[in-house]
Amino acid sequence: MSRITAAPKTVVPKTTAQMPRNERRQIRPPEPTQLEPTKSEFGSHEHIMLVLDRLDLCYGHDASPPGMYATGEPLDGLILTLLSQNTNDRNRDKAYDTLRSILPEWEDVAKAAAEKISAAIKPGGLADIKSARMKVILDRIYADFGEYSLAAMKDWPGGRVREYLRNLDGIGPKTVACVMVFDLGIPAFPVDTHVARVSRRLGWQSEKASPEKIQDFLEAAVPPERCAGGHLNMIEHGRRVCHARNPQCGTCAVNDICRFGLGEAA
Numbered sequence: 259m260s261r262i263t264a265a266p267k268t269v270v271p272k273t274t275a276q277m278p279r280n281e282r283r284q285i286r287p288p289e290p291t292q293l294e295p296t297k298s299e300f301g302s303h304e305h306i307m308l309v310l311d312r313l314d315l316c317y318g319h320d321a322s323p324p325g326m327y328a329t330g331e332p333l334d335g336l337i338l339t340l341l342s343q344n345t346n347d348r349n350r351d352k353a354y355d356t357l358r359s360i361l362p363e364w365e366d367v368a369k370a371a372a373e374k375i376s377a378a379i380k381p382g383g384l385a386d387i388k389s390a391r392m393k394v395i396l397d398r399i400y401a402d403f404g405e406y407s408l409a410a411m412k413d414w415p416g417g418r419v420r421e422y423l424r425n426l427d428g429i430g431p432k433t434v435a436c437v438m439v440f441d442l443g444i445p446a447f448p449v450d451t452h453v454a455r456v457s458r459r460l461g462w463q464s465e466k467a468s469p470e471k472i473q474d475f476l477e478a479a480v481p482p483e484r485c486a487g488g489h490l491n492m493i494e495h496g497r498r499v500c501h502a503r504n505p506q507c508g509t510c511a512v513n514d515i516c517r518f519g520l521g522e523a524a
């Protein structure tokens with residue numbers, strides 16, 4: 259018996275009016291689907307593509323293909339992503355902007371006292387840890403590249419980029435993937451807490467799957483040209499609809515093809 263009898267309801271996130279104007283997206287109703295997922299189909303290529311298509315109808319980030327952000331200095335993106343650890347975007351940006359206003363060049367940051375860096379990035383939290391890591395990373399990059407820049411990486415293959423960044427102090431798989439996809443235009447699928455939660459609920463991975471395992475899965479399963487947009491759409495879905503507590507399954511655009519939404523056991 260088919261569980262799909264009608265197109266899912268239109269998503270109307272309650273928080274849209276509260277979002278910054280430039281982040282607002284027009285919410286359009288998804289198309290009806292022919293997919294009737296079973297346990298073995300959750301996480302299939304067809305299932306993943308259908309979910310990504312539906313979420314893109316809601317949030318529209320597929321218009322942001324990999325590489326659209328890769329116009330500047332990748333080191334900027336690396337430090338920005340380092341500052342994003344354990345804080346929100348607003349505090350990250352405040353910390354980054356303050357740092358760049360006080361110490362405009364990365365060489366300035368590398369040669370500054372750790373206390374001065376900590377004071378500048380305090381709004382982003384974990385300031386002492388992040389400032390220490392920042393100095394180690396900048397020293398390493400200068401030793402390896404002869405300048406405070408990662409621009410040379412734009413000519414590197416993805417595997418070499420991933421290996422180099424992964425070996426920097428305090429840089430994990432999510433940060434590596436962010437720099438790759440948004441600063442270097444190399445396909446990668448960063449998995450943060452929102453992407454991990456939505457992936458598990460959709461049935462793409464088990465409830466206990468680690469973010470690293472989910473990232474490996476998504477980077478193998480999602481076509482390269484869908485990584486940046488898919489990542490952004492999933493984050494927005496996690497923030498606006500699939501909340502950690504009290505997910506809005508009743509008005510969710512994928513509620514008829516979601517393992518959690520259908521009440522399926524993991």
Ligand code: SF4
Pocket residue numbers: 456459460499500501505506507508510511512513514516517518519520
């Ligand atoms: S149906 Fe519920 S659990 Fe599934 S993605 Fe939508 S909000 Fe999340």
